[in-house]
Amino acid sequence: MSETQEAIRLREQGTDEARLRLIELAERNPQDAVIAYQTAWAHDSLGFEAEAAPYYERALATEGLSTKDRHGVFVGLGSTYRVLGRYEESLKTLRRGLGEFPGDAALRTFLAMALYNVGETRDAAGTLLKVLAETSADTGVQRYRRAIEYYADHLDDVE
Template structure:
């Protein structure tokens, strides 16, 4: 029953029927308060509906629980960190991204969203350096990889 309802709610969310998905997920979350996967999907649908503040406790519950796949755990870190940032809770956003990066140190998405939070924290130079590092490590850097990596650390250097 739980698996069928969860699959139905996820399919509804993916089909754009978010309000209906939310109703199913809220019921599941009430019946399965310790289920990390249900909490994650419930957080996600709240985010998709623009209900960021309501998503937070579900993300927190998802990350505190066990049983999420690595992909969903990464998604929960990204979702919670981004949601905190949107809500203006920048310190919590950075803490969440740092926790995520402790588990997924090479994830470009976490590093990019963390850079946005750094910018919101008034740490623009650090944010740009972090973004340059992500670019330098990507396939998009081309023949400029060394230069971009250098300036990620030496951004203020000019001739």
């Protein structure tokens, strides 16, 4: 097992040892997008969001991520910026991610949270309603899906 694979295995277990190993690997391999992403993820999952952001940024700026990992970087970085109160950067990152992954429910959900944080509550609620209607397996939600999708864009309409 390579050093990177071992560090990823430890990250999956949620250990701080993984974070420390990944920092070392990232220092030795500054152009490795996968290591940067894994290092960001290790920090993020342990509550070190401020330390995670630069690694996420490096991962996005460097070639070599799989499509799945690139998606994870957009979700992780957008969410991290939001948690740090960097709302405009969060919105920009999540919208950029949606440019690459149109309609993605996870990105849209985090976007809704960031929209809420900047006071765009109508757009936030509408986005969440659409995600709910599209992804819920609940029979009640599905029974009223068309109405929910309609009202997602017409929350302020009254008769």
